[in-house]
Amino acid sequence: MMSDVILKGRAFKFGDDISTDLIIPGKYSHLRSNLPELAKHVMEDADPTFAKKVKPSDFIIAGNNFGIGSSREHAALVIKMAGVNAILAKSVGRIFFRNAINQGLPVLICDTNKIDAGDEIEVNLTKGEITDSTKGIKLSFSKIPKVMLDILSEGGLIPYINKYGDFII
């Protein structure tokens, strides 16, 4: 029996419509083959102080449409590189959702209204529970398709394919 996968950290709050252009703008296209440099600009046009303030294990808490726009996987990658534990949002862009899971970065769809910046968050991925310890409330998140859970549990799509050699559905 595998033990529950539990993530703990602090909430970093964003609003609605955080597009991939805000997460990592096209103007930094020249840094896309230099990921450590690119990562310094994570979320820059949404919150210029984010890259300096974010700590490993923090959560990004967002409203509707997080990650809409471009297919650039760099958006999920730089968030992962910042050490973010998971993204909790009311809704996410379809391509970003796949990209984040493919990078091993959990994206959980839930009602984020009650979570405030700085709240202590605990996520039990196995049980599907989110706890805001600061507020003392529990939230549930939408079910993730099995193929994506399997990809997530291998740490991303490439390790998944290297393990199974194919998609297992």
Next chain:
Amino acid sequence: MGKTLSEKILSEKSGVDARAGDIVISPVDLVFVQDTTGPLTIRQFREVKHGRLANPRQIAIFLDHAIPSPNRQLSNDHQFLRRFAEETGCLIFEGGSGICHQLVAEMFANPGDIIVGADSHTVTAGGLGAFATGMGSSDIAVVFALGKTWFRVPASFKIEVSGKFQKWVGAKDLILHLIGALGADGAAYKALEFNGEAVTHMTISQRLTIANMAVEAGAKVGLFPSDSITKRYLAAQGRANKYRALHPDADADYERLIAINAAELEPMVAIPHTVDNVVPVHILTGTKIDQVFIGTCTNGRLEDLATAAVILKNKKSHPHVRLIVAPASRQVLTAAMKAGYIETLIGAGATLLPPGCAACLGVHQGVLGDNEACISTANRNFKGRMGNPEASIYLASPATAAASAITSEITDPRKIL
């Protein structure tokens, strides 16, 4: 129960009875990257164990987002992509050939095909009846290696279009209106399937414009049935043998039905900073603009340049406006030169850019200054999109953009001619 177009294509390709909500594995007919997503895709492909290209002739690299290269880092990325193509024998299209989605339409997309690309506007090929969708670099890297991927079969919205467009109102106004009605996530994970009397009269250029922006309502695909117009287009592109009639079943199950009367549409504009923030043009009368951008995978085709040329014929763009024009492909540019559109546009004061993405994504060729406003025929007006978060982007049709170039204010094209 019959099938939607999405269910039909995914059933045929995956070999199972695919219904909305199912997860299927399907081979793909074409997989591609462009110059800003390609390098990461290739690095990830190289991490796949025993990674060989499944089929090099069904894999394409397009250099379009940053061409000619504005800096040394992107030049090095281009070198990296060229070298990969040389080593593997996959297809590569050099800078100046055109925007990936336009070239996919001109050279590859056929009714019933499945196409995936590392670019969100891959949906454009739905205008030709191809199930085409954007993915990120990891997914595309795995398609490079396996020649297939997994899909969740989308539920479909049926968009029933009746009536005839008023003069100077067209495909762009229709899709902006629809995105405004649906919202940016109103069709998340869904297929938008276009049908109705008006669709049977739409040119391929118009269908590509509409399919291109399906993703701006969150949709996975924007799909058109194929017909005699598709057949003529494929024949003109040297692919007459690739035509097949493809329609949804009459008793297909749709999650939602949306009726649009094209005759009731006005010229529409998406205002900063989201694509679903759509208003009729008259609301914006008097809004000053500094730059007009006509081009992109949404509206850089021959018909779009023709529209702009008719409006700008014997006129000048306003001295306070920079008018920039980027044809979507070399084929479009050549045809526009022969038809005299390029001469007209340059005569009106336009700066001509090479076929490619140009100013759309803020890399180069038209980055906006602080507090500037641009009216653009592109598909995104997100904050920072054109290289500056302190600038504003308004999205509109080529007709509205061209009319606005004359006045330096957002202008209803029906008032100019």
